[in-house]
Amino acid sequence: RTGNILAMATAPTFNPNKPSASKGSLRGNRAVTDIYEPGSTSKIMTAAAVIEEGKLKANSKITVPPVLVRGGSTFNDSEKHGTLRLTFAGVLAKSSNIGTIQASEKIGAKTLYSYLKKFGIAEPSGLNFPGESRGLLPALKNWSGTSFPTIAFGQGLSLNSIQATSVFATIANGGVRVEPRLVAGTTGNDGKFVEAAQSRRVEVVSPATARTVTDMLESVVSDGGTAPMARIPGYRVAGKTGTANRVDPACGCYRGYTASFIGFAPADNPQLVVSVTLQAPKRGHYGGMLGGPVFKRVMSFALQDQRIPPTGSKAPALKLTW
Template structure:
């Protein structure tokens, strides 16, 4: 309809424009006034992402502060599936998976996820690798700050320290046992993500709960001695074609200086290792100690006043008890007037049985218990076995005889090493300790609580035992290979039949040696165990040389002065 009056047409047009503008104004009032908070919140939620902020995990160091486990800067790589170019999904999945070592199918599924704008592809990516990923320039691929665990000493102390898995949790060893302390308390952050490139918006809106850093651990271990122990036991296992081996180095007050297991693994590549390689055999493997256990029977007999080191016996190479024959490891003629000290030095099973006849089953059991048999050591490592040790009412008629010389009962290597540490410590048993204390984020050190201690035998009995154990390293004893020039050495060999659970019977041997030096003032104890060696199997032949290798290195490393005195002559035979 045409309007003849131009002013009426202009007024009508202005009215229509005013009406349209009023609609716009009303909508603006609604958006910026009435519902401004609602729309602002919706817009913010499209840009905000909640990101977990793991706390910086505490470091683990040796006694001198050398790092065994560190936390380093890393990145998390994520994808926003809504921003991925559908035509490039296959290309992106192939290139990202190759650079991050991921399965291409997994990455493709992440790119295709629905109803989400944040899917984490990989944790703990090194910053330089993350930078390469981001340089590809794909929209929808972003990164967030993280940290990753590294082990600068590689396999050194790996079975003690353990590892941290992809989820940031401790998987074995101290990393597992002290996971909560090391991990600290995680936080979180809400950050604005740019719709253009998927990166954080600097100075953007956000909320944050700061993480609380974990505490670090300072160990009693010496990295150098630990390395030497691992090198020595690895070489011995290979040389003697053994199944496995362990070395423990203790101070007399049972501080763990080294704890080596072989086979072992690299915690930086823990996924490539088997469960057996990752396990700590020092505490997790039970074995019959054999003749190294005779020292407890000897301690009981001396402490109870039933023998002296000079008490003599006529010792044949075999003896019958009820319907069972017990033998020495070698055939020999009757040793006339062999002293009790000589019985220990020559490691005679028969002589030990004869000397222990007047020791009751209960007394023998009580001394074994007092020295730590049948109970966890208290060192605080996961996977520890207390061994197998029953009460006398469950012993059969002849059990007490093999028990007296270290068979039909089982222990772990740390328990057995602790027996000799007790003797070296003047008869006082101290709970083994591995963690010297904790470190906060400022580096302040808090020592661990003092370990429990109690007297097991008198100081005089301990000194008599040490003098007797020196006899084992003489030419008349079973371990002259354990001697160290310039130092007096006291110790004991063990060659025990090895019980194999899968075969439900004995098969092969456990060869061991445990000793202390200098014998006149013990500073260190070293325990060596080889399981099922096939090229030689006597403890004095395969384990004693490892003891010498590790002990000599450890004494020099700790700058222990040479003995300077001659060992007293052990009387092997009475006049």
């Protein structure tokens, strides 16, 4: 709600007292300098846009075929399947690329592009950190026949970890994007604390849309979703997994994966957002399997550290299939 960044870390890191002993690529703050294709964590922007435009609801029925051909290319999901009958909530919970493409076609490329910009993609985050990257989002006029379906499920665009986290913070904040800030204020020699300027706030989607997307994100950590291992006993958690092909800067080609999980808690009264991004993991590559447990550990600590109690309410039981 404030945009305050309570903690930010990258690993491996370097010894600032001996910078020459480390690779140059390790000397920056990669959470703000490095960009990556987000994969399925980006699907919440597509979902929010479709819901905000009134084209689908969480319980809308979608028939998901085994494959989908668009722009001369064949798209599929991470695991082969027959025809699936999913609700829109089920599409997000099971992270269906095909279902997300079908949903995005309800609003079209131009509208999707406008929402991505509203969420801050390829725009300065407002953090004003030295060396911060803006990310990449091709101009709409340069989209190819496969750009629209690909961007809808999180490939073909790039962002940094702060931008990705800000997207989830926007949903957690009732649809209002609050620019992140590192410094809450300063204390002078007289001991007087002076708060830093308030972060800029922009409404991206309505509170109703944000609430619906949050309910859908809670389904992701349900038994029927892709990240039950991100659940935290006693707390309601809303989040999304991401598994994307990774661009290797050494060759400029796809090599390996980016695995991620971003979520917030308590889902019914959001206080904290935690983002986990793993580049080129060696054992496995799915965001739920790798990022989910890390999220759980960090978020569990943060909730206790900030003395945030469970709300005691139960997550909505959304239908994922029909």
